[in-house]
Amino acid sequence: MNKEKLLSLLKEKVSRQQWEHWFIDFSVKRIEENHVVFEVGNLFIKGYIEKKFDKILRKVVGEVLGPGATYEIVDAPISLSDNSEIVSDNVALVRKKPVLITPLNPKYTFDNFVVDEFNQFAYNVLLEAAKKPGTYNPIFIHSEAGMGKTHLVQAYGNYLLSNNPDLRYAYLTSESFMNELVTKLKTGNMEEFRERYRKKIDVLVIDDIQFLAGKKGVQIELFHTFNTLYESGKQIIVCSDRSPKELKEFQDRVISRFQMGIVVQIKTPSQEAMYKISKKIVDEEKADVPDEVLEYVARHLKGSIRILKGAVVKLIAYKSMYGEVTVSTAKSILKDVLIEDTRSTDHDILDAASKIFGVSKEELVSNSRDKKTAMARQLCMYLMVRKFGMSTRKVGEIFSKSHPAVISAVKNIEEKMQEDKRLIGHMKLIEIELQKKAGNASS
Numbered sequence: 001m002n003k004e005k006l007l008s009l010l011k012e013k014v015s016r017q018q019w020e021h022w023f024i025d026f027s028v029k030r031i032e033e034n035h036v037v038f039e040v041g042n043l044f045i046k047g048y049i050e051k052k053f054d055k056i057l058r059k060v061v062g063e064v065l066g067p068g069a070t071y072e073i074v075d076a077p078i079s080l081s082d083n084s085e086i087v088s089d090n091v092a093l094v095r096k097k098p099v100l101i102t103p104l105n106p107k108y109t110f111d112n113f114v115v116d117e118f119n120q121f122a123y124n125v126l127l128e129a130a131k132k133p134g135t136y137n138p139i140f141i142h143s144e145a146g147m148g149k150t151h152l153v154q155a156y157g158n159y160l161l162s163n164n165p166d167l168r169y170a171y172l173t174s175e176s177f178m179n180e181l182v183t184k185l186k187t188g189n190m191e192e193f194r195e196r197y198r199k200k201i202d203v204l205v206i207d208d209i210q211f212l213a214g215k216k217g218v219q220i221e222l223f224h225t226f227n228t229l230y231e232s233g234k235q236i237i238v239c240s241d242r243s244p245k246e247l248k249e250f251q252d253r254v255i256s257r258f259q260m261g262i263v264v265q266i267k268t269p270s271q272e273a274m275y276k277i278s279k280k281i282v283d284e285e286k287a288d289v290p291d292e293v294l295e296y297v298a299r300h301l302k303g304s305i306r307i308l309k310g311a312v313v314k315l316i317a318y319k320s321m322y323g324e325v326t327v328s329t330a331k332s333i334l335k336d337v338l339i340e341d342t343r344s345t346d347h348d349i350l351d352a353a354s355k356i357f358g359v360s361k362e363e364l365v366s367n368s369r370d371k372k373t374a375m376a377r378q379l380c381m382y383l384m385v386r387k388f389g390m391s392t393r394k395v396g397e398i399f400s401k402s403h404p405a406v407i408s409a410v411k412n413i414e415e416k417m418q419e420d421k422r423l424i425g426h427m428k429l430i431e432i433e434l435q436k437k438a439g440n441a442s443s
């Protein structure tokens with residue numbers, strides 16, 4: 001009874017997509033007083049669920065079994081099929097095919113990974129390693145959270161598996177490695193643990209290695225696992241939120257193993273790269289979000305690519321619901337993840353336009369009907385409204401114009417830009433001025 005309750009409650013708390021993707025073969029193996037043992041198809045899914053759904057699972061077991069209830073996830077026992085290949089071992093018969101098969105997320109590919117200066121090296125190394133296995137071993141890849149490590153190592157896995165479906169690829173977090181080690185130690189099954197991690201895999205990817213700081217016993221086990229795999233020519237990839245040198249409370253010998261192959265870093269993406277990624281996300285979703293909105297978000301987002309992805313998805317959803325999305329919508333629906341424009345944008349735009357058109361700021365906000373001045377004024381209005389999301393009312397106040405007059409000025413520029421290349425050129429120059437100013441202000 002409680003078993004069904006646990007699963008139905010869990011199903012309510014995750015999205016349909018998550019349920020279908022990650023929980024399709026998730027089951028309750030047993031309940032021991034206030035401890036639940038869940039079972040899942042393989043180690044990769046186990047690692048992923050532990051990492052991403054821990055909070056929800058704790059909540060669910062707490063709600064069904066009472067406060068303080070705990071859980072663990074075990075992966076399903078290996079099933080040996082009759083036609084699987086025997087690869088030898090003197091402790092037990094180890095068959096090759098059904099072991100640790102990792103269903104990688106097929107969405108993570110090299111093709112849909114946007115490459116720019118910040119991640120070019122990491123991409124090259126992983127692609128090379130996929131094309132010529134053994135080129136680099138181990139590979140240590142580090143970056144801040146949400147910058148594409150998992151995407152890259154899964155793209156690597158997908159590439160390898162497409163050429164060799166029997167490949168035994170294991171992805172797990174260092175935390176699941178530790179949890180499993182502790183369980184096997186308690187139950188006296190260390191042989192089984194070593195068997196699995198030292199002999200039954202071709203590629204071992206360990207994520208979030210920094211979690212093992214200060215955990216000496218686990219580090220020792222990892223060290224030996226590492227040596228055995230390395231000596232038998234198996235590929236090891238370690239992901240971390242910092243470089244090997246910055247890993248505190250790690251044994252020197254473990255760190256030196258990490259440094260033995262190649263260490264690559266995914267750096268902080270530029271605004272241009274963030275824009276390219278947002279564009280890719282929109283294209284992949286076959287959606288349509290105006291460039292100026294994506295540019296604004298890329299320029300003002302605080303945080304990782306994961307956060308950018310969430311923001312773009314929100315914009316796409318908004319567009320599909322309301323038919324239109326503008327910079328000012330983005331400002332309001334994404335305010336938690338966008339840095340506010342602290343600089344007084346209107347003054348900056350007037351300064352830049354005054355410089356580019358050779359018209360004083362006073363003239364720009366005056367009623368002068370001089371052709372050049374009027375054009376520069378309308379361009380300023382357009383930039384303020386369309387690119388900086390300022391309200392037409394506020395822009396009206398700056399130029400002492402009515403609300404409809406501002407709207408008509410913006411429309412006029414929009415139309416003119418279709419045919420007048422010089423106008424586009426002027427606008428670009430103003431934007432370059434603004435970027436220069438923003439760069440100076442932040443440095």
Ligand SMILES: Nc1ncnc2c1ncn2[C@@H]1O[C@H](COP(=O)(O)OP(=O)(O)OP(=O)(O)O)[C@@H](O)[C@H]1O
Nearest residue numbers: 112113114144145146147148149150151305306309
């Ligand atoms: N260069 C890129 N091109 C396209 N999408 C990317 C890129 N980098 C990251 N992403 C996307 O951003 C999201 C977060 O990336 P990912 O999970 O790989 O980050 P991570 O570095 O492994 O994070 P964590 O350290 O938290 O595990 C994913 O959805 C991924 O597809």
